[in-house]
Amino acid sequence: MVTNSTDWRYTVMPAVFTWLKESESGALEIDLEATQKYAADILKVQGKGGTRMGGLVGSGTLGENSYLSSEQRLSLLKALSEVAKEYNVPLISGAAAETKEELAKIVTELATVGVDTVMVMPPKTKEAPSDEDMYAYYEFSAIAAKEAGVTIMPYNNPDAAGYHALSTDILRKLSALPEVTALKISTTDVSVIETLMLEDKDSKILAGVDTVTVHAGLAGACGGITGVGCIFPKASVTMQEYVNNGEWAEANKISQAMNSISYLDAQPLLLEYLKFAFGVHHNDADGGLRTLGKKLTQEQIDDVRARYLLAKERLEVLGLAE
Numbered sequence: 001m002v003t004n005s006t007d008w009r010y011t012v013m014p015a016v017f018t019w020l021k022e023s024e025s026g027a028l029e030i031d032l033e034a035t036q037k038y039a040a041d042i043l044k045v046q047g048k049g050g051t052r053m054g055g056l057v058g059s060g061t062l063g064e065n066s067y068l069s070s071e072q073r074l075s076l077l078k079a080l081s082e083v084a085k086e087y088n089v090p091l092i093s094g095a096a097a098e099t100k101e102e103l104a105k106i107v108t109e110l111a112t113v114g115v116d117t118v119m120v121m122p123p124k125t126k127e128a129p130s131d132e133d134m135y136a137y138y139e140f141s142a143i144a145a146k147e148a149g150v151t152i153m154p155y156n157n158p159d160a161a162g163y164h165a166l167s168t169d170i171l172r173k174l175s176a177l178p179e180v181t182a183l184k185i186s187t188t189d190v191s192v193i194e195t196l197m198l199e200d201k202d203s204k205i206l207a208g209v210d211t212v213t214v215h216a217g218l219a220g221a222c223g224g225i226t227g228v229g230c231i232f233p234k235a236s237v238t239m240q241e242y243v244n245n246g247e248w249a250e251a252n253k254i255s256q257a258m259n260s261i262s263y264l265d266a267q268p269l270l271l272e273y274l275k276f277a278f279g280v281h282h283n284d285a286d287g288g289l290r291t292l293g294k295k296l297t298q299e300q301i302d303d304v305r306a307r308y309l310l311a312k313e314r315l316e317v318l319g320l321a322e
Contacts, residue, residue: 011054047237067292081114096121104144111148151181210262217243235320257314
């Protein structure tokens with residue numbers, strides 16, 4: 001199956017959930033077949049303009065990444081690589097480490113199971129590294145990526161607890177590395193994107209927060225990675241189509257329709273919130289609640305359900321609630 005874009009970076013890509021099931025012992029384990037099926041179902045969806053998701057993001061924050069062992073992550077990504085190949089899209093996953101040597105090892109491992117692009121988080125250190133050390137960390141991952149035959153995507157996520165921010169100067173320098181295929185900017189402050197684009201109009205930047213898809217597009221982002229798009233893929237793809245065509249009013253209608261649920265993508269418990277919403281959407285609330293993450297309170301469950309229902313109602317008016 002051929003995608004409708006000559007460059008996958010000019011599309012929106014789903015950060016898919018990892019589906020879980022109970023083992024014979026009662027412990028939760030990865031349901032590879034279910035995860036593959038629902039990832040494929042998302043990639044089948046077309047927007048109103050006829051395009052589809054241009055990539056597949058696996059074992060990210062929404063994929064329970066922080067709760068999985070290295071062995072589990074690699075087996076999950078190997079399974080998702082089969083889906084990515086079937087739909088002719090790149091497989092993207094993330095990597096974070098304390099040292100550049102540890103990071104290089106992870107990049108190499110991910111390449112062996114079919115990952116095409118590695119989203120590289122800043123180092124997991126208590127103290128923020130100097131700009132020189134930060135650049136060296138990413139440069140080392142680029143060398144490892146080149147040797148492994150993959151690309152990297154520096155991931156700036158200053159709004160999330162525990163991640164150091166990448167300065168605009170560092171992002172600018174990293175974008176010049178030949179192994180860097182794009183920058184992922186996950187922040188509601190889209191002025192960062194605008195600043196980078198003003199300095200280099202050829203920069204490839206992906207938005208990483210659903211609430212600012214339209215705003216990021218106005219600032220110059222060429223595509224995005226979505227969590228809410230796993231629940232409402234037709235709406236997410238169609239919104240990106242409008243953004244790419246400069247039809248800002250139409251894109252904004254969809255953004256506003258999804259506002260109540262997109263809000264959850266920028267919260268610390270985005271995994272638990274959006275996975276529950278996904279379960280509600282598919283009449284499988286127990287499946288949606290089944291996570292290795294934190295258990296939601298009844299108040300949180302009621303809030304997420306209300307936000308999901310409001311978004312669904314608004315999207316139904318636009319014919320985009322599928």
